[in-house]
Structure formats: structure tokens, C-alpha cells
Amino acid sequence: MDPRTSAQDVMRCDLCETAVVQMHCDTCLINLCTACVGKHMISDESKKHEIVKFTLRKTTPLYPVCISHDKEQCEMYCKLCDVPVCATCLASDQHLGHKLLKILQVLDKKKEKITKELAELNGTIYPTYQDIASDVQNRMSQLEKEYGDLSTAITKHGEDWHREIDKLVKKLKAEVDEMKNTQLQTLWKHLDKINKTMSDIKDEIHSFNIAIDSNEISDIFKFASVQIRRYNNLPEKIVPCLPKFTQGRIQGEELAKLFGTLSQSSLTSQKHGYSMKTTQKSPEAGSSPPVKQLIDEPETVTTIKTGYGDLTNVACLSDEEIWTSGYDSTMKLYRINQASLLKSITTKSGKIPYNIAVTNSGDLVYIEYSDRTVKIVKNEKIEEVIRLQNWIPDGVCSTSSGDLLVIMYSDDKKQTKVVRYSGSTEKQTIQFDDKRKSLYSSDSDYITENRNLDICVSDSGANAVVVVNQAGKLRFRYTGHTPAPKNRPFYPLGITTDSQSHILTADYNNDCVHIIDQDGQFLRYIDCGLNNPIGLCTDTYDNLFVTEYNRGQVKKIKFLQ
Incomplete structure (x- = not known):
């Protein structure tokens, strides 16, 4: 060493x-x-x-060096000239009659002033700018939501128009079918009469042929010639007359007015829109989170019913909104407090998303298992970010630096690795420990990044949580705590972290959530009547969101003071 x-x-x-x-x-x-x-x-x-x-x-x-006398130290300060002075300066007439102070006195006053200004910067100015930045971010998030609502309203209005047009088209086609059937029925009856007459004529022809071919003169004399003149009156000709469809003219501008129009958007600037904070904060408040203690009895704050039959994933978009997904092709955005559905997005393939995450900029990321891709939803448009060959993506998370961490396994399920991407560019691969043994089994489904930049993976196939550092070196494996609430094998699925760098993982078999510290030491279970928990996430206030697989609902749980 x-x-x-x-x-x-x-x-x-x-x-x-x-x-x-x-x-x-x-x-x-x-x-x-x-x-x-x-x-x-x-x-x-x-x-x-x-x-x-x-x-x-x-x-x-x-002491500062005198600017007039080289190498002379200044131990006094001339208040009038506002400069440090040395002994040689004092011996001259340069500062005669000026008020002189010991430089250490001036230093103390300067430090006192700097300390006050530092306290103001730390306690008032910087926190105010933090609040302003937070306000702008909240306005941006609100803007994204409201523009999303606007687009949704336009889409819904278009769908309403389509439904009305579909009804009209269906009605007109039904009228066409009814007219067609009426005319066909008349023609069928007319054809039946003609066919009957043709059958009678064939019978007469047969009788005539028999009479002609007979050698019995008496039979010929007995034959009474039929009156064929009645067949000379041919049936009437029925000609159907079809209805005509007159198309209504569609004028672009008139159609736009009928459908609806948008007013102009605008931005206003308020010069005195913000005010300085008056409450004081400690200088450390902006750099490190306050210490929070675990609650003895975690409590369920609210429950959100999602309508999924099988609910697997949850991801926080903000402190007010969460994304959810399950065994359904639709990903749903819910407002937490009202438990109301805000938006639904269907995967591009129409198949279930295997995992979801939210980026730092608020975009939704999800796994398309069917075509081996990771896709991102920006302004309700789905874009492909990553496409794999010979590997299948399974889990994804967004990091503090904006990278994506993707769990993937090989086609034969014999290899599993974690890959870090910046956009579509591969930056890092984590697969083996120092002894070249695989870190993960093929059933590693969920991944997250801790505040200390550790990478945490729930490996249900190995019944363990595997934690590596930022460089990919194994730190520890957590294999559960005994006794478990239901004494069943540890089966970790969803995983997340909080502001205290605690690692939380859902134990599907034991209907609970394990809390461990950043070094893998068990701290506590969260029960709260959970049933088959899978997906986990936390908001900025350290509230925990847990999906209950069979119940199709999300529980918001308070577990920190």
C-alpha cells in the first residue's frame, strides 16, 4: 500500500x-x-x-506585503487612504495625521462583514434562488401537463367527430342495404314467375315430341294442340333505379372553424414576481439532505386504484403524479391526491411494457420486450432510444447524470449484464465480479441508482439484492432477513432508494418491503397490509409508492419522519 x-x-x-x-x-x-x-x-x-x-x-x-516598500509587512491600516501600511510608511510623512488602526482590528471587522454576507447568501439569497428554480421547474411540469391536457382534449374532440361520422356512415350504408334488399326481393319474385313459365313450356315441348314420334294414328288424332298463343305475351321488364350519393363539399377553412380553433399562446414577465426569503437556513441545507429517522409504524397515506388486473410498475413523474403499468399495453398517468387518471399511452407494439422509468427531464421510458428496444415518450410521441441484438432488455432506470441503466439477458438466458447508456451510446458494461463470476442471474428485473451512485439490482432468480459501486465493483449482496413476516423465501422485485441512501425492495413472497442501509444492513420491514408488492418508487418527500399486483392498486406509504 x-x-x-x-x-x-x-x-x-x-x-x-x-x-x-x-x-x-x-x-x-x-x-x-x-x-x-x-x-x-x-x-x-x-x-x-x-x-x-x-x-x-x-x-x-x-500580514500583507507593503506595495511601496518591498518585503515589508503591513501591521497597520490607514483608514483615510484605505490601504495597509508598514513601519517605514509610518516613519514617513505620507500618512501624517491620518487615522491608523491595527490591521487585525480591520481584519476582524472585514471578517464580520464577510460572515454576515455569507450568512445572507446561505440563509436567504441562495434558498430564494432555489425556490425560484423550483418554481420554474414546477411551472415547466405544469406546462407539460396542461399542454398534454390540451392535446388530449383536441384528440378526444377528434374522436367524437370520428364517432359521429362513423354513425352517419353506418346509417347511410344501412339505408343503401335496405334499398338494395327491397329491389332484389322484387327481382327474385319476378324471376320465380319466369322460371315457372319456362318449366310449363318445357312440359309442352315434351308432349309435342311424344306426339310427333308416335306411330299410333289414334293417339295423334286424340292429341289436342295446346294454345301456345298465351306464351306470346312476354313478361314485363323490370329495371331497377339506383339511388345516388351526393357528396358534401369539405372546405378546409370552414371545416377548421367547425372543428375548433386555438387561441394564441403568450408569456408574461413580472419584474417583481419573486420576493426574498426571510427565514434563515443553515449553510449546509442546500448541500446535504436533513437526517430523517424511520417511523416505528409506517402508515398508508392514500390508495390509488388503477383498473389493472395485474399491476407491476410505478414511477414518480413528480410529487403529484405517478406513471403505472401492468399486464396491459397501456401506461397510465395518475394524479395522486385525487387518484384521477390524467393520461394513457399505448405502447408502439401494442404489447405490455416490461418496465418503466422517468428521466430527469420528465420523459417516460419503457421496455419493448417484443422488438428488443428501449423507447422514450416525448410530447406523447414514442421514439426508439436503444435497439439490441442477441440481447433482450428487462429492466431500466434513469440516473442522476441523465444516463440510462438497462438490465439485459442473452437469447439463451445464460448471461445477464447491466449496461449504461448516454442516449443511444453504450458507456459501461457491468457483468462479472473480480473472479469473473456472473454478478446477476437471468431473473434480474429491477434496477435503481442510490444517492452515493451505487447501482442496486433486485435479482429474484438468486433471491438477492446485488449492489455494485459506480465503477461496477461488487459491494455486497443482501439475501433477506430472518425471520421474514411470512417465513417464506426472500423474493425481491421492485427496488428504489430514498434521501438517506436507504435501499428499499419489494418482497413478493412475504408481502412486505425490506429497508436496508447503503452498506446492506437490514433496518426494518414495511408491511401496511401489502399484498403481492412488486413495483416501488419514492418522491422528493420520501413517500413510498408500492404496486399491489393482484389488487391493481398503488399504496402511498409514509415511512420516514
Whole structure:
């Protein structure tokens, strides 16, 4: 192990790089061992080296060098001239009669002012801009939703028109069929009469032939010639007259007015639309999440019935909206509080989506198992992002950097890997551990990224949660906790994480959710009367959403304080 690069080793001297640090030069800002202090002191005799114990480093003030007298340190400050001054400056008449202060006094006031401004930046200005950014993002999300609603309304209106046109077409075609059947029936009756007359004529012809061929004179005399004149009156000719269809003229502009029109969109700018926050926040609030404790008894906040017979997936679009999918070709967007359906999107193939995720920009991503693709929905248009050959995609998630992580297995199901994509470009493959053994079984279905950038996969085939770091190195395998709520084998499916870097995974067999920390230590079960849980996701407030497979519903659960 290299002592200079090992994070576990003590700090070493910057000169010899071997001995343990004991001293520090506040002038040059380097660490020294006792043996190297003298060497450092004579290395640059032009400086006044302030050597202190390492534990007292940065306690010696570094006075500024005078701009008028080279190498002279300024320990005083001229308030009138607003500049530091040295002893030589004071000896001259340059600052005669000026108010002079010790520079450390000025330093304290300057630091006090900087501290106040820093507190204002951290406690007021930066949080205000955070809120403004959040407001803009919320407006963007609302804009996406409202424009989506607008497009949906236009589509629905078009469908209403199509239904009315279909009804009209059906009615006209029914009238055509009725007219046709009436005329055909008349012609059939007329044909029946003609056929009967033709049959009578054939019988008469047969009788005539018998009489002609007979040698019995008495029979010929007995034959009474039929009155054929009655056949000379031919039947009337029936000619059907067809109805005509007169097409209504469709004028583009008139049709547009009849269908409906759009008003113009606009953007308004309010110069004083935002106000500065008055509440104070700690400087660390913007950089790290507050510590939250697990609730002793997690509680169900709300239940959303989706109408799916078999519900498998859920993904948060925002704190107010979730995407869901199941054994159905339709993916549904629900508003959480009202449990109302906002939008439905059908997969391009018309087959079930194997997994869904939401990107950082709010686009829906889903797996098309049938054609080996990963597709993305942008403005309700479905685009292909990834197409595989010899591999079948099974699970997908979007990362904090905007990449996609895709679980896939080979056609023969003997190999499974996780691939990182930037757009359609493959960036990383994770498949084997350090001993070249496969990390995953072919039944690895769900994947997520933790806040520490670990990649977490639920491997139901191996009854384990497999966690690797960002580089793809195995960190740990979690294989369940005993006793399980129903004492059945651990069967992990859906997986997600929260702001505390907890890993949560749905245990289908035991009707619960396991919570483990980022190092794989079991913390708690979430029960809440769950039945066959599969899909999981969390919102920004750390609410957990769980799909119940057989019940076709999503439960929103509060599990953190």
C-alpha cells in the first residue's frame, strides 16, 4: 500500500514524504516533520517562516506585503487612504495625521462583514434562488401537463367527430342495404314467375315430341294442340333505379372553424414576481439532505386504484403524479391526491411494457420486450432510444447524470449484464465480479441508482439484492432477513432508494418491503397490509409508492419522519 495515496494512512511530511507530520509552516502552507523544519527554514531566507504545531496550523496571521516598500509587512491600516501600511510608511510623512488602526482590528471587522454576507447568501439569497428554480421547474411540469391536457382534449374532440361520422356512415350504408334488399326481393319474385313459365313450356315441348314420334294414328288424332298463343305475351321488364350519393363539399377553412380553433399562446414577465426569503437556513441545507429517522409504524397515506388486473410498475413523474403499468399495453398517468387518471399511452407494439422509468427531464421510458428496444415518450410521441441484438432488455432506470441503466439477458438466458447508456451510446458494461463470476442471474428485473451512485439490482432468480459501486465493483449482496413476516423465501422485485441512501425492495413472497442501509444492513420491514408488492418508487418527500399486483392498486406509504 502506498502511504502517500492510502486514505487510511496518517499524513506525511511534504518534504521527505515518509515521516509523520508534526509541524506546519503557516507562511508557506506546507506540512513538516521535525527533522525537516531546519531544511525548510533555510530553503528561502527571504521569508519569515512561521513554524507552528500541526494542530495549530493556520492560526498565525499572514500580514500583507507593503506595495511601496518591498518585503515589508503591513501591521497597520490607514483608514483615510484605505490601504495597509508598514513601519517605514509610518516613519514617513505620507500618512501624517491620518487615522491608523491595527490591521487585525480591520481584519476582524472585514471578517464580520464577510460572515454576515455569507450568512445572507446561505440563509436567504441562495434558498430564494432555489425556490425560484423550483418554481420554474414546477411551472415547466405544469406546462407539460396542461399542454398534454390540451392535446388530449383536441384528440378526444377528434374522436367524437370520428364517432359521429362513423354513425352517419353506418346509417347511410344501412339505408343503401335496405334499398338494395327491397329491389332484389322484387327481382327474385319476378324471376320465380319466369322460371315457372319456362318449366310449363318445357312440359309442352315434351308432349309435342311424344306426339310427333308416335306411330299410333289414334293417339295423334286424340292429341289436342295446346294454345301456345298465351306464351306470346312476354313478361314485363323490370329495371331497377339506383339511388345516388351526393357528396358534401369539405372546405378546409370552414371545416377548421367547425372543428375548433386555438387561441394564441403568450408569456408574461413580472419584474417583481419573486420576493426574498426571510427565514434563515443553515449553510449546509442546500448541500446535504436533513437526517430523517424511520417511523416505528409506517402508515398508508392514500390508495390509488388503477383498473389493472395485474399491476407491476410505478414511477414518480413528480410529487403529484405517478406513471403505472401492468399486464396491459397501456401506461397510465395518475394524479395522486385525487387518484384521477390524467393520461394513457399505448405502447408502439401494442404489447405490455416490461418496465418503466422517468428521466430527469420528465420523459417516460419503457421496455419493448417484443422488438428488443428501449423507447422514450416525448410530447406523447414514442421514439426508439436503444435497439439490441442477441440481447433482450428487462429492466431500466434513469440516473442522476441523465444516463440510462438497462438490465439485459442473452437469447439463451445464460448471461445477464447491466449496461449504461448516454442516449443511444453504450458507456459501461457491468457483468462479472473480480473472479469473473456472473454478478446477476437471468431473473434480474429491477434496477435503481442510490444517492452515493451505487447501482442496486433486485435479482429474484438468486433471491438477492446485488449492489455494485459506480465503477461496477461488487459491494455486497443482501439475501433477506430472518425471520421474514411470512417465513417464506426472500423474493425481491421492485427496488428504489430514498434521501438517506436507504435501499428499499419489494418482497413478493412475504408481502412486505425490506429497508436496508447503503452498506446492506437490514433496518426494518414495511408491511401496511401489502399484498403481492412488486413495483416501488419514492418522491422528493420520501413517500413510498408500492404496486399491489393482484389488487391493481398503488399504496402511498409514509415511512420516514
